[in-house]
Amino acid sequence: MAEYDKWDIRKLEILRTLRERGTVTATAQALMMTPSAVSQQLTNLAKQLDVTLLEAQGRRVRLTDAAELVLRHAEAVFEQLERADAELTAYAHGEVGEVRVGAFSTAVPALVVPAVRALRAARPGISVQVREAEAAEAYELLGAGVVDLALSLAAQAPSAADSRFTRVPLLADPLDLALPHGHALAGAPVVRLADFAAESWIFGGSGPWSDITRGACEAAGFSPHQGHSAAGWTAILAMVEAGMGVALVPRMAAVRREGVVMRELAGERPHRHVVAAVRRGAEEGAAVGRVLEALGEVAAGLGR
Structure with missing residues (x-):
């Protein structure tokens, strides 16, 4: 197994900064470290990698060819870490x-x-x-x-x-009334649920939609006569179109059909x-x- 732990990201960052700044003192200032701490970290990195990273050049130091090789590979690591950091930031802010x-x-x-x-x-x-x-x-x-x-x-x-x-x-999804195109009240100026107390109603035999239809009609003062039972909106609207009855249809479920008129109800409009x-x-x-x-x-x- 490769000894990945000798590739210390923080120490590689110090080496890269030294190449950019040119002196240990300038590197220390840029990274808010002491010059002695910079020198110690680079000495430790050289030992970990078992290569010479720096050579004295007057009062300055120069990166060796080995140091340049190390940094060439380190740059790819830094680039990938920048991508990871950007993705994590995006994730934290709901962007991904x-x-x-x-x-x-x-x-x-x-x-x-x-x-x-x-x-x-x-x-x-x-x-x-x-x-x-x-x-x-x-x-x-x-x-x-x-x-x-x-x-x-x-x-x-x-x-x-x-x-x-x-x-x-x-x-709060409004419930509209679905009427056959030829119904006597299809073109009425105002449509109230109570006007349809004597109609044949189409709704599911049980479940929440049955409860919602019955509840809306009872709030309007009558108990609906269930002429036909269906659970799907396609079937319900097909039966309305055929003149088999009327139905309450949630606005976001309505599908346009030539033979069906959708009317908004006056007064206390029922919702789901x-x-x-x-x-x-x-x-x-x-x-x-x-x-x-x-x-x-x-x-x-x-x-x-």
Whole structure:
């Protein structure tokens, strides 16, 4: 095994400074050392490397050919250390790093993808790895350390009392009403949820979206009649387009369809709340913080 410990970086730096400054005294001043300390360090380096590094030249010293050879190789080391230092500084300031994100299906195109695009332009050293995962899986992955950040509906997120995670509110996503194009109220000046108490409603049979739809309708004074059940927005909007019923659709999940009219509701507009979660303490990590910032900026744009 090579004796790497004899290549002392601090002593090599003193030798390099001596070549630049020309005298032991000037070297000592530049490095805030005493001349005797400079001489002692260079003597020790010569012993470690088992070569003569300096020769007397009047009142000055001259670097030997061996010293020049040593410095030629040392310069490559100094250059690599400068690169390492720059990368560590960038890492500490959130300029580089990989962040793994688990996000539910509608959050990927609406929040995560725009955030990744913004980061690519502003901070190309940050790599984001995206994994589509609904809440239960996302939080399992987060707890296991497989992802660094999870996006979910607030209703599905761990409670604030869960000491493993920190929750970060991102977005209050408005719920709009999806109507068939030919519906009598599709072109009404004002649309209120209570106007659709007698309609056939389309929403999932269970889970958070069923709870959100039922909760919004009950807050408007009626219990919705579930005419059809579907979990995916493509299926829900296809059924609305076919005139099979109406549905509440989160704004960031809406996909334009010719036969569907999306109407903003008057009065107390229902929302679903989207949150990010990280392992407690991880929000202080610079790269994770940059991703949270980018997600927050996209969410703010959607909110406007």
